[in-house]
Amino acid sequence: MDTVMLSRIQFASTTIFHYFFVPVSIGLALLIAIMETMYVRKGNDEYKRMAQFWGKLFLINFAVGVVTGILQEFQFGMNWSDYSRFVGDVFGAPLAIEALLAFFLESTFIGIWIFGWDKVSKRVHLLSIWLVALGTMLSAFWILLANSFMQHPVGFAVNNGRAEMNDIWALVTNGQLLVEFPHTVLAAYATGAFLVTGISAYKLLKKQDVSFFRKSFEIAAIVGIISSFGVAIAGHAQAQYLVETQPMKMAASEGLWDDSGDPAGWTVIAKIDPDNKISTHEVKIPYMLSFLSYSKFSGSVKGMNTLQAEYEQAYGPGDYIPPVRTTFWSFRIMVAAGSLMIVLGVYAIYLMWRKKMERPNTWFMRFMFWGLLLPPIANTSGWIMTEMGRQPWTVFGLMTTEDSVSPNITSGQVLFSVISFTAIYAILGLVLVGLFIKVIKKGPYAMDNDHGESHDPYNKEGSHAFS
Amino acid sequence: MLSLNELWFVLIAVLFVGFFFLEGFDFGVGMETQILAKNDTERRVLINSIGPFWDANEVWLITGAGAMFAAFPHWYATLFSGFYIPFVFALLALIARGVAFEFRGKRDSLAWQKTWDVCIFLGSFLPPFLLAVVFASFIKGLPIDGDMQMYAGFFDIVNVYTVVAGITVVLLCLVHGLMFTTLRTVGDLQERARKMAQKLLFPLAALLLAFVVMTYYMTDVFEQRGALLLVIVILGIAAYVLSGYFMSKKRDGLAFGMTGAVMALSVVSIFVGLFPRVMISSLDQAFNLTITNAASGHYSLKVMTIVALSLLPFVLGYQIWSYFVFHKRVHEKEHLEY
Numbered sequence: 001m002d003t004v005m006l007s008r009i010q011f012a013s014t015t016i017f018h019y020f021f022v023p024v025s026i027g028l029a030l031l032i033a034i035m036e037t038m039y040v041r042k043g044n045d046e047y048k049r050m051a052q053f054w055g056k057l058f059l060i061n062f063a064v065g066v067v068t069g070i071l072q073e074f075q076f077g078m079n080w081s082d083y084s085r086f087v088g089d090v091f092g093a094p095l096a097i098e099a100l101l102a103f104f105l106e107s108t109f110i111g112i113w114i115f116g117w118d119k120v121s122k123r124v125h126l127l128s129i130w131l132v133a134l135g136t137m138l139s140a141f142w143i144l145l146a147n148s149f150m151q152h153p154v155g156f157a158v159n160n161g162r163a164e165m166n167d168i169w170a171l172v173t174n175g176q177l178l179v180e181f182p183h184t185v186l187a188a189y190a191t192g193a194f195l196v197t198g199i200s201a202y203k204l205l206k207k208q209d210v211s212f213f214r215k216s217f218e219i220a221a222i223v224g225i226i227s228s229f230g231v232a233i234a235g236h237a238q239a240q241y242l243v244e245t246q247p248m249k250m251a252a253s254e255g256l257w258d259d260s261g262d263p264a265g266w267t268v269i270a271k272i273d274p275d276n277k278i279s280t281h282e283v284k285i286p287y288m289l290s291f292l293s294y295s296k297f298s299g300s301v302k303g304m305n306t307l308q309a310e311y312e313q314a315y316g317p318g319d320y321i322p323p324v325r326t327t328f329w330s331f332r333i334m335v336a337a338g339s340l341m342i343v344l345g346v347y348a349i350y351l352m353w354r355k356k357m358e359r360p361n362t363w364f365m366r367f368m369f370w371g372l373l374l375p376p377i378a379n380t381s382g383w384i385m386t387e388m389g390r391q392p393w394t395v396f397g398l399m400t401t402e403d404s405v406s407p408n409i410t411s412g413q414v415l416f417s418v419i420s421f422t423a424i425y426a427i428l429g430l431v432l433v434g435l436f437i438k439v440i441k442k443g444p445y446a447m448d449n450d451h452g453e454s455h456d457p458y459n460k461e462g463s464h465a466f467s
Numbered sequence: 468m469l470s471l472n473e474l475w476f477v478l479i480a481v482l483f484v485g486f487f488f489l490e491g492f493d494f495g496v497g498m499e500t501q502i503l504a505k506n507d508t509e510r511r512v513l514i515n516s517i518g519p520f521w522d523a524n525e526v527w528l529i530t531g532a533g534a535m536f537a538a539f540p541h542w543y544a545t546l547f548s549g550f551y552i553p554f555v556f557a558l559l560a561l562i563a564r565g566v567a568f569e570f571r572g573k574r575d576s577l578a579w580q581k582t583w584d585v586c587i588f589l590g591s592f593l594p595p596f597l598l599a600v601v602f603a604s605f606i607k608g609l610p611i612d613g614d615m616q617m618y619a620g621f622f623d624i625v626n627v628y629t630v631v632a633g634i635t636v637v638l639l640c641l642v643h644g645l646m647f648t649t650l651r652t653v654g655d656l657q658e659r660a661r662k663m664a665q666k667l668l669f670p671l672a673a674l675l676l677a678f679v680v681m682t683y684y685m686t687d688v689f690e691q692r693g694a695l696l697l698v699i700v701i702l703g704i705a706a707y708v709l710s711g712y713f714m715s716k717k718r719d720g721l722a723f724g725m726t727g728a729v730m731a732l733s734v735v736s737i738f739v740g741l742f743p744r745v746m747i748s749s750l751d752q753a754f755n756l757t758i759t760n761a762a763s764g765h766y767s768l769k770v771m772t773i774v775a776l777s778l779l780p781f782v783l784g785y786q787i788w789s790y791f792v793f794h795k796r797v798h799e800k801e802h803l804e805y
Contacts, residue, residue, distance in 0.1 A: 059569060071558050074532065075547075077546065081545070082544070088544065104523060112792060120792060168770045420555060421555075
């Protein structure tokens, strides 16, 4: 395989892996901040326990998110140096600001939060977790600003053979960012919320620490339902923006080869044949694509064949059709997972409303437990659609993936890094799941015994050291 | 008045000085877990002594690389693609180290702890070694062609000069870390840390001296900035001697400041030697990357300057405050988080 393909595999795999943890960090930070706020306001120690118990999972998850994030920053230069040269003027700034504004905030105050329980006042401690939550959100903002530039480049001019920034305000108010940021951050809140409801449901099924986990479940369910609805609304806005700015991605995610009729129906499933440029066995919901694209029940959507011709006119000869099957199915998986989250969330709220959480359905709680997998599925497929659907571009309309790769690296080097990063990530993933299960099994009231006295070698061998 | 290009060169230098000064000591403490600690409790005391800080210290590196990307995209691109394999190893080490702190105490199994202890050691030893190798080869010069592409073979990167630099910085981190340990621990551990630092002073001095001599003969930096570098070397020697003096007087805070100063001056000397180049081509002077031809446009630099100068006071403020919050010594009898 060539360095382009290998570098793409590396970027895709390391980014997807990294993005299992980022939304959990963003979501859990908010939930923990809410729980600790309730502790400070009500003085009930159970809420403090909640912050600490979910905090334990947060920290394990945060560690993996942080270390896999370092690689993200370096591999632009390592594998995509020509990309970095071409857009560094625009793209580097948000990354630097992300580090300066968000990473310092997160890393410093997470230290204060972990180690500061009895060293700073309650309020300062509470402020630290809110600052961590703010930091994670700011970090999302600046990295999405950089990504939005790649989806919809604004605020630059091509000078000296590269893209040079000429309007930072245009970047900050990029239409793409204004739809992408809420969609992504709300999805992250939903991810944290469904993780907490899922684990709580499991514990409630086992009837362990019932009061603790019911309270956790209720807080998270409220956050979960609000953010799930929010994700859907923001997603709708994003789809409309997509039709305007990246119609090819929209057409590909619909498997739409020729221009649609007016009004356009939304394809639920289809058999896509990219070789013959045809989709068969389509099941459609009438009017739905028009609504998705324009918020009204009329209007036709351009197909890939039309767009291919238009792009060839604009950018010269080439294949501008992204991998259609991947784009099509990842979009549907995302929508299906998101819809299920809303259904589960609504039912959970109904149970709470009718005060039926005392004895909820066993089958429903099982659904809620497995529901913790829905947000990661939706997040991952959403990003696959977004990034694959942009091909062959790295920066839409400006630079192709082919041209972005480092010319001075060999496929052997990249193969080596792909294998080593995949191996270490696989280990990290397994260890993380194992530790999660261990912490969850122990429960919130057994946490302090990780270094139980009886296991402390200090008692056996070390007493002379401090006498 | 500094031009924006010069200002960003200085800011990046400051970020790397900050990184080596701060993460330098937590790398050192990471190494101590295998060299100095006698048992698991001591290991935990050491890890907890850097617990609240190491993550933020590492952000100095991330910010430094980010600033390079934003202000000098060609520098960033040439550097990271050119040193592909060393950075793969540095990243693997940093990844393993970062999770090891969080993971090692989460299970009561000896094999489990030993595994993560190895990760902490390698993760604390490899990154400073590899980064020092990279920085040393900066001033030695690298095969960079007219398209700013670097095609380096193994011996362009790994040679006597760069390896000496690597070992020197690793040892400097260790001594700096030992002095940090004297500040954050009590009793026997503190005593042993100070003694070990004192023992290492002579070998480290020899290495530092060897590096300076080699730099004189093997690079052009003394021709370029002889006077200024001489001042730095003299200041460095003074700080070094003072660190030894303060160690012997058990003035640990001052000694820590001095080992930090030696570290800072070493990094500064590299940047002084480079300026106004950012990467030196061994093929042709004309292919050098400089603060002009590697830089972003004026508008970008201006925006970045405004952002950086408005944020830096806050960043520095709360980081200093966090050191104040955790100024008390770590005691084995209290709750140890890790």
